[in-house]
Amino acid sequence: MTEFAVHCQDLRVVLGGNNVVDGIGLDVAEGEWVAVVGPNGAGKTTLMHALAGLIPSAGQLTxxxxxxxxxxxKAMSQVVALMPQRPVVPEGATVTELVALGRTPYLRRFGTETAADRMVINNVIQRLDLTEFADRRATELSGGELQRVVLARALAQEPKVLLLDEPTSALDIGHQQQVLDLVEAMRLSDNITVIAAMHDLTLAGQYGSRIVLLDRGRVVADGPPADVLRSDLLGEIYGARVEVLDRPSGPVVVPIREKDGR
Structure with a gap:
């Protein structure tokens, strides 16, 4: 039997009496980048939280x-890390202190960081080019800088599976590319499995080797970007008029403005 980094079958999450995740089946290979897309309320964030074990779910899940x-x-935090859409930053915490929180799953009760923990923290700070910010308070950083710090905290957990919940939603296009390029570099160098809930369909198609399209808690399409990002399917699910352009780096989804009432 093939071992998957993530396996779920008939995965269900009920919140407030509603089936927010409704019978999802998903297998993700080790080292794969899967982009999860869908309209607002499709269940993307709930799926991320279920995979991380942060909320109750039913069905098969490993x-x-x-x-x-x-x-x-604690055991799950040693293999899976979640980069949330709206990270909570402790008041007064420095960049190094925030990144160090990623080592929490490895600390003994009432224990302190070991030399090995500090080595991991320093290595991640260097790899994400955060050395000049190491002693600065995290709350004083720009949006793009803070996203890199939050990513560093997740990577300090040394996860085998990295879950990203709208990792670029508050960033300009330059910082979006910077953060996603960093994730891609770490995925390739450390063989990390990436599952990213993404709002921007073009970025999803550019970075994801595979796209899972959700609607009302269910998978409606799953495959290579060119197979999922189709104008007819996106029009049906999103209620949007779009054109999909074929580019060497992946599909580009362009909204089409309606003119003269047509």
Whole structure:
């Protein structure tokens, strides 16, 4: 039987009496980048939180061979890291202190960081080019700088699976590319599996080797970007008029303005 970094079958999450995730089946290979897209309310964030074991779910689910319901929060945090859409930054915390929180799953109760922990923290700070910000308060950083720090905190967990929830939603186009390029470089160098809930369909098609399209908690399409990002399918699911342009780096989704009432 093939081992997957993530396996779920008939995965369901009920929130407020609603089936927010409604019978999702998903297998993700080790080292793969899967972009999860869909309109608002499709269940993208809820799926990310279920995969991380942060909310109750039903159905089959394993992440890096572990069931989040049985393994416990600390054990799961050693194999899966979630970069949230709206990170909580402790008041007064420096960049180094925020990144160091990523080592929490490896600390013994009432324990402190070891030399090995500090080596991981310093290595991640260097790899993400954050050395000049190391002693600065995280709340004083720009949006793009803070996103890099939050990514560094997730990578300090040394995860096998990295979950990104709208990682570029608050960034300009330059910082979007910077953050996603960093994720791609780390994925390739460390063989990290990436599952990213993404709002921007063009970025999803440019970076994801595979796209999963959700609607009302269900998978309606799953495949290579060119197969999923089709104008007819996107028009049906999003209620939008778009044109999809074929480019060497991946599909580009362009909205089409209606003119003269047509």
């Amino acid at each position: 992440v890096s061979g572990r069931n989040p319901r049985d393994a416990g929060r």
